[in-house]
Amino acid sequence: MKWIYLGAAILSEVTAALSMQAAVDRPGWYALVVVGYLASFALLIRVLRSGMAIGVAYGIWGASGVALTAVMAAVLFGQALTPVMLGGIALIAAGVLLVEIGSQRALAARGKAAR
Template identity: 40%
Template sequence: MNSILVAYFFLALAIASEVTASAFLQRSEQFTKIVPTIIMVVFYIVSFFCLSQALKVIPLGVAYAIWGGLGIALTALVSVFVFRQALDFAAIIGIALIVAGVIVMNVFSHSARH
């Protein structure tokens, strides 16, 4: 299998695991609930493991920008749809700019080429 595809698969798993861990961080209620806290720790470990695997092929700056940017956007969506937390217009614009930055970096930057 193509190593770049495997790397981006691991990066996608890292992002999904980080977003899941963040949701359980909310559910842990400042680490007062043991089961959500344990689940959170497991998902953060999985996230960093998968990110480390992605870094075998994807440059750190590129991988971290994608991981962080998409993680922010997806975590914001989880906060809206799962936790019923509102985002104002400025927050939506800010998140859109982060996602746009990730897209610009991947489409136009020579740093993102492998």
């Protein structure tokens, strides 16, 4: 369940960030900015209550949010998405994967030490 909460938190945060861009020309979008960020933080709290470590949850949430926002801003608003930016997104994805692998190994090592 914690991964579903985390995915929803990421999508809420990305929605809020993209709504900020939309609100530049249409201020009515600011309501979705507020709702999106409030929902994102509430969901992130649920992730933490589900047992995910803050370093893992916040790292994945933040990194994924940056990457998805950049891609969606290019799709929705025609903003630049250069090869250098795509390389950065690939590095973000690799970093998220390494954080998760490291977290799983630490959890397994802690489980062995407790026995």
